[in-house]
Amino acid sequence: MATWKKVIVSGSNAILNQLNVGTNQQITPLASTTFLSGSFSGSFSGSFFGTTNLPDLTESTGIVPFIYDGGTTATIAVSGAAQLSNNIITKWDSGAGKFVDSSLTDNGTVISGASSIQLTGANSSLTGSFTGSFKGDGSQLTGLVTTLKITGSNGSSGSVDLLTQGLTITGTANEIETSVSNQTVTIGLPNDIVISNDLTVQGDLIVAGTASFQNQTSLLIADRFALFASGSSTLTDGGIIVSSGPGLSGSAFYLESTSTGDYGRWAVAPNVDTAASSATADEYAVTAKLSATSAPVDGTPPTWGGSINGKGNIWIKEDTGDIYIWA
Numbered sequence: 001m002a003t004w005k006k007v008i009v010s011g012s013n014a015i016l017n018q019l020n021v022g023t024n025q026q027i028t029p030l031a032s033t034t035f036l037s038g039s040f041s042g043s044f045s046g047s048f049f050g051t052t053n054l055p056d057l058t059e060s061t062g063i064v065p066f067i068y069d070g071g072t073t074a075t076i077a078v079s080g081a082a083q084l085s086n087n088i089i090t091k092w093d094s095g096a097g098k099f100v101d102s103s104l105t106d107n108g109t110v111i112s113g114a115s116s117i118q119l120t121g122a123n124s125s126l127t128g129s130f131t132g133s134f135k136g137d138g139s140q141l142t143g144l145v146t147t148l149k150i151t152g153s154n155g156s157s158g159s160v161d162l163l164t165q166g167l168t169i170t171g172t173a174n175e176i177e178t179s180v181s182n183q184t185v186t187i188g189l190p191n192d193i194v195i196s197n198d199l200t201v202q203g204d205l206i207v208a209g210t211a212s213f214q215n216q217t218s219l220l221i222a223d224r225f226a227l228f229a230s231g232s233s234t235l236t237d238g239g240i241i242v243s244s245g246p247g248l249s250g251s252a253f254y255l256e257s258t259s260t261g262d263y264g265r266w267a268v269a270p271n272v273d274t275a276a277s278s279a280t281a282d283e284y285a286v287t288a289k290l291s292a293t294s295a296p297v298d299g300t301p302p303t304w305g306g307s308i309n310g311k312g313n314i315w316i317k318e319d320t321g322d323i324y325i326w327a
Contacts, residue, residue, distance in 0.1 A: 002311055004296040007323040235264055237278040248274040256281045261306025289315045296324050 174194040229238040239254020252272040259265040267281035302310035315324040
């Protein structure tokens, strides 16, 4: 028979006769029957150093000599360690067994000044990456992009000659408006908008005025509570169905009336037809009773599901955080 059982969670108090974890760990009220065996990690209580002498750590190549027996602190340092300064960087010399200095220099020449580089003649050339300004309009430079290619979202395309043509941006009447001020192009919507094709809104749609719809398929309910199965005078199955396959059927979240108890229990069920008058629960929703100071009374079952189908519902005593489950 189901009863209220206390659930042991972090922070709750538990009184157990015996705790066994596998075959190597057992905790009881008596020291003679409590044992732990195996490998452990973490901290230990009592004396450790002095009863066990750890093997000494010794220096290796590139390490300053030191002695460590586990009882006192030892400092480990790298022989010849240095920082990068004055274009000098240290590197490891395996033959010497220490770090040695190595020069860090550039592999090029810095040219500065207003007229540091001058090229003349038809065959003169200068290659590489450049920054700064160029003399002239650039019309004689090769390799420059002089054509701007434009592709529309509908697949159409065009191009603009950057030397001889200008780019024109236009909008469609009652749909898009464009304006230009110096180097700024503004694209916006007019006061009255006409959408010729489908409109997809990725975020929220807020309508400040009255919304009118044609071919409406969405259900909007202003009432805060909706009554289902209003034609029934007794408790009956009822809820909502979300289509999950072909035909008028899907997964249902509903109140199951056949559960023991005066109010049934909320449940879920798959493959429920919209024409069905009842469903068979696959799983049940769990409800929680919250009490400021009281623990559940033995023999008093949960409200939802009653003594038989109320299994799994919980009771929380809020002042202590104790949790009970009907099972």
